[in-house]
Amino acid sequence: MKALLYASTITAMLVFTGCGGSEPTVDDSAANASQAEEINIVDETSAADSESGIQSTDLDGSTTLESLEAKMSPIYFEFDQYKLADEDIDTLRQNAELIQGDAEAMNIANKYSLKLEGNCDEWGSDEYNFALGLKRANAVKDELINDGVASERITLVSYGSSNPVCTEKTQECWSKNRRVDFKLLP
Amino acid sequence: MRIIFGVLFSALLLWGADATIEVRKSVDSLPSIAVEDASSDYNDGLSKRFFRVLVSDLNVLSIFNVDRDYIKAGFDDENVAVAHKEIDYVVRYQLVDDNGVMVVNVNLINNDKVMHQLNYRIKNSKQYVFMVHTIAASINDFMGADPVDWMKEKVIISRTTGPGTSEILITDYTLSYQFSVKRSGLNVFPKWADRAKKYFYYTSLSSGAPQLRKHGVYDNSDVLLLTSDGMLVCSDVRNDGKKLLLTMAPQGQPDIYEYDVASKKTKKITKYSGIDVNAQYMADGKVAFISNRLGYPNVFSKKINSQATEQMVYVGKSNSACTAHNNYIIYKARESSNAFSNNTFNLHLISTKTDFIRRLTVTGINEHPLFSRDGGTVVFVKKYKNQSSIGVIRLNQNKNYLFPLKGGAIQSIDW
Numbered sequence A: 001m002k003a004l005l006y007a008s009t010i011t012a013m014l015v016f017t018g019c020g021g022s023e024p025t026v027d028d029s030a031a032n033a034s035q036a037e038e039i040n041i042v043d044e045t046s047a048a049d050s051e052s053g054i055q056s057t058d059l060d061g062s063t064t065l066e067s068l069e070a071k072m073s074p075i076y077f078e079f080d081q082y083k084l085a086d087e088d089i090d091t092l093r094q095n096a097e098l099i100q101g102d103a104e105a106m107n108i109a110n111k112y113s114l115k116l117e118g119n120c121d122e123w124g125s126d127e128y129n130f131a132l133g134l135k136r137a138n139a140v141k142d143e144l145i146n147d148g149v150a151s152e153r154i155t156l157v158s159y160g161s162s163n164p165v166c167t168e169k170t171q172e173c174w175s176k177n178r179r180v181d182f183k184l185l186p
Numbered sequence B: 001m002r003i004i005f006g007v008l009f010s011a012l013l014l015w016g017a018d019a020t021i022e023v024r025k026s027v028d029s030l031p032s033i034a035v036e037d038a039s040s041d042y043n044d045g046l047s048k049r050f051f052r053v054l055v056s057d058l059n060v061l062s063i064f065n066v067d068r069d070y071i072k073a074g075f076d077d078e079n080v081a082v083a084h085k086e087i088d089y090v091v092r093y094q095l096v097d098d099n100g101v102m103v104v105n106v107n108l109i110n111n112d113k114v115m116h117q118l119n120y121r122i123k124n125s126k127q128y129v130f131m132v133h134t135i136a137a138s139i140n141d142f143m144g145a146d147p148v149d150w151m152k153e154k155v156i157i158s159r160t161t162g163p164g165t166s167e168i169l170i171t172d173y174t175l176s177y178q179f180s181v182k183r184s185g186l187n188v189f190p191k192w193a194d195r196a197k198k199y200f201y202y203t204s205l206s207s208g209a210p211q212l213r214k215h216g217v218y219d220n221s222d223v224l225l226l227t228s229d230g231m232l233v234c235s236d237v238r239n240d241g242k243k244l245l246l247t248m249a250p251q252g253q254p255d256i257y258e259y260d261v262a263s264k265k266t267k268k269i270t271k272y273s274g275i276d277v278n279a280q281y282m283a284d285g286k287v288a289f290i291s292n293r294l295g296y297p298n299v300f301s302k303k304i305n306s307q308a309t310e311q312m313v314y315v316g317k318s319n320s321a322c323t324a325h326n327n328y329i330i331y332k333a334r335e336s337s338n339a340f341s342n343n344t345f346n347l348h349l350i351s352t353k354t355d356f357i358r359r360l361t362v363t364g365i366n367e368h369p370l371f372s373r374d375g376g377t378v379v380f381v382k383k384y385k386n387q388s389s390i391g392v393i394r395l396n397q398n399k400n401y402l403f404p405l406k407g408g409a410i411q412s413i414d415w
Helices: A002-017 A029-033 A045-049 A065-070 A086-105 A127-146 A171-177 B044-061 B125-142
Strands: A113-118 A154-158 A179-185 B032-037 B089-098 B101-110 B113-122 B155-162 B165-171 B178-182 B187-192 B199-204 B211-216 B222-227 B232-237 B243-248 B255-260 B266-268 B276-281 B286-291 B298-303 B309-311 B319-325 B328-334 B345-351 B357-359 B365-371 B377-384 B387-394 B399-404 B409-414
Touching: A065 A179, A086 A127, A113 A127, A127 A154, A127 A179, A127 B232, A127 B243, A127 B276, A127 B319, B032 B044, B044 B089, B044 B125, B044 B399, B089 B125, B101 B125, B113 B125, B155 B187, B165 B187, B187 B232, B199 B232, B211 B232, B243 B276, B255 B276, B276 B319, B286 B319, B298 B319, B319 B365, B328 B365, B345 B377, B365 B409, B377 B409, B387 B409
Parallel strands: A113 A154, B032 B089, B187 B409, B232 B276, B345 B365
Antiparallel strands: A113 A179, B089 B101, B101 B113, B155 B165, B155 B409, B165 B178, B187 B199, B199 B211, B211 B222, B232 B243, B243 B255, B255 B266, B276 B286, B286 B298, B298 B309, B319 B328, B328 B345, B345 B357, B365 B377, B377 B387, B387 B399
């Protein structure tokens, strides 16, 4: 019994004080190494953590935005194009039904907004490529509005070639990157 | 030196009034130059890196045939090294540690006589590359060649580090010096705010809608200026730093706007249902920009307060980026009918005063061209065989140089 008491006490001390025996130190080697008197390094890790994405919060107790988002297929585009193909219209109609129908059935339709992310392949990182990604997202937005999704629930962003899902140097890979993704935001 | 050296044309261009015209002559007539290291205070690693950067800079000057052999010498030796007896000019440098301050003494020697002397001090030896660039520019001025003050400029780049992440770096034109100012998130299109280069604008895509922010290099300030749905990019900063040309898409439609830094007001410059992007200040109150109003991307210009637009390029069916300097425009063109061939995107130079077109690059993806302030040099980003590099084009000397980036790809550049 006494041994158990000692063990519990030591465990509690470790939990509340941490295992390190030395004094906490501040690592300023980076500043010394990089002439911080002239140029400061900004660590934006906390800002990056807030990057848009789906939270794993249950909204109705049985489903999440993640599961709804996973059902939405990306829309793919031809090289240097932002017009929707006929088969894309069908895909978008299915996505719109998910956004309207399933969400309404689950009573979460008014609890999230839709973010359309336009993307391009690696052939150019200039402004035109970003605009191309944006026009792709805008074409998807227009079609969703035609299918009954309220425009005020939709936001757009273009990542140009900065957010590829495939990094191999093949035409098949590049075609996967010319896309619009659907993100649902609480 | 880690330069993959790309002299694409082994010829010189005589000085001419029109940079679009190429006139060639033999390089054999160039004087020879060599470098001697007389340092003892610093270890061989630093003094040899100093040597390699200096040799590279002398080569970029394009006024010498540069000997690349590393040779040690005494700073006060009366004669140049035996190996350099036949060399026209010798640059002898000595690095001295003066209580932590790096001192550099330089002699330019011709026929065993010192023709030109230089002395510099720098507190932070890690910034030695800027000292080397200053030395090379001074030698260039002593020789009476075209100014190369652009060598001394700080360059800012956005480097993609992975899907959805990037890093903003301050560097020199050779990428020898690199300092990270934005390490995480997705921050793109950095643009110096003024000539002092104490602040830069950039686009943050790290959270929600795109943001235009202004960052202080020395005071670490970071101020939100504008937010726009879709996209928001600072395309150009007017020479006085008081106005910016932006691409914004508040209703999902990319158009060109001008932003007044003092009043913080924006004015819409273009209105077109397709794509208008990449506006650049030109002479006479005009802006050049990229538009697909003919059904494909091409270069146009307009006066800021006028509705009329003018087509600037009549060659090619995909000219998707441009930069302007007075009456000159450089544009990026997709030349091949095969979208994925090796020579897909090349840079071309035109003058608004003539019909001549000069092709500046021949392989790979070449984009983000930028003129130096004097218009005589162009930097650009080259992507070729999984390698991203800064390219330098000496227009009047008709020479190209490449400086590769280790790791990642250059998303955009400003200098």
